[in-house]
Amino acid sequence: MSVHSNIRRVTTHVLHEMKLRGEKIAMLTAYDFSMAKIIDQSGIDIILVGDSASNVMAGHQSTLPITLDEMIYHASSVVRAVKRALVVVDLPFGSYQGNSKLALSAAIRIMKETGAHAVKMEGGAEIKESIERILSAGVPVLGHLGLTPQSIHKFGTYVVRAKEDEEADKLIEDAHLLERTGCFGIVLEKIPAKLAGKVASEIKVPIIGIGAGNKVDGQVLVIHDMLGITQEFSPRFLRRYHNLSEEMKGAVSSYIKDVKDCNFPNEQESY
Numbered sequence: 376m377s378v379h380s381n382i383r384r385v386t387t388h389v390l391h392e393m394k395l396r397g398e399k400i401a402m403l404t405a406y407d408f409s410m411a412k413i414i415d416q417s418g419i420d421i422i423l424v425g426d427s428a429s430n431v432m433a434g435h436q437s438t439l440p441i442t443l444d445e446m447i448y449h450a451s452s453v454v455r456a457v458k459r460a461l462v463v464v465d466l467p468f469g470s471y472q473g474n475s476k477l478a479l480s481a482a483i484r485i486m487k488e489t490g491a492h493a494v495k496m497e498g499g500a501e502i503k504e505s506i507e508r509i510l511s512a513g514v515p516v517l518g519h520l521g522l523t524p525q526s527i528h529k530f531g532t533y534v535v536r537a538k539e540d541e542e543a544d545k546l547i548e549d550a551h552l553l554e555r556t557g558c559f560g561i562v563l564e565k566i567p568a569k570l571a572g573k574v575a576s577e578i579k580v581p582i583i584g585i586g587a588g589n590k591v592d593g594q595v596l597v598i599h600d601m602l603g604i605t606q607e608f609s610p611r612f613l614r615r616y617h618n619l620s621e622e623m624k625g626a627v628s629s630y631i632k633d634v635k636d637c638n639f640p641n642e643q644e645s646y
């Protein structure tokens with residue numbers, strides 16, 4: 376028997392129960408084995424293998440360039456580390472918007488080749504057919520509305536979305552549509568807190584916010600941002616729990632100095 380067999384895994388059903396009893400859901404991104412292991416052992420509920428890997432891992436300006444093969448590489452590394460959390464993987468830009476059959480084959484590759492538990496897709500009515508087809512194959516889908524970074528060139532800017540009534544009404548309609556279609560939850564990104572709270576109270580599935588205030592059922596942040604590894608990204612919603620980039624620079628500088636001064640390795644560190 377495995378030492379981990381007594382761990383109760385987080386499932387979509389567990390998340391639904393958490394919403395019912397008002398227990399908040401904590402979600403973070405991870406893209407590699409070592410980081411995923413630490414986050415999972417800390418007790419996180421959901422690990423998102425986000426297409427934000429395109430920014431924080433690969434250094435691209437947006438999430439658009441990352442490929443399905445690259446997402447599969449990141450997701451399979453994460454899944455090998457995780458014993459408890461639900462692992463959700465972003466379907467990358469271009470893999471699901473145009474054609475629901477291609478969308479299903481992308482989702483199936485993710486499930487088969489990574490061992491992840493669910494996929495996340497950005498959008499509402501426009502991608503309904505793709506969501507339905509993926510759900511019909513038994514793959515759980517997490518929706519994503521509001522500021523959807525794969526549409527950044529349509530928006531033109533990363534400002535708060537749905538401040539005007541027309542966009543807010545469409546977002547509410549889309550949230551109901553995602554719930555009716557069968558999504559197990561919805562991420563709401565960078566929208567007014569009041570609107571997010573309204574969605575969370577009307578919709579029965581868990582609503583996870585990022586820049587959407589605290590009247591929702593849970594929160595998600597990008598791990599590199601909340602640990603202070605990224606420095607250049609400072610939106611108002613981001614709370615930095617650490618200043619890891621400074622700590623890492625300090626450690627690396629000490630190592631460089633020790634090497635240059637012939638202080639590393641010492642006798643105990645040698646064979």
Ligand code: KIV
Binds near residue numbers: 424465564596
């Ligand atoms: O890719 C990502 O990290 C995300 C979160 C910001 C929700 O979609």
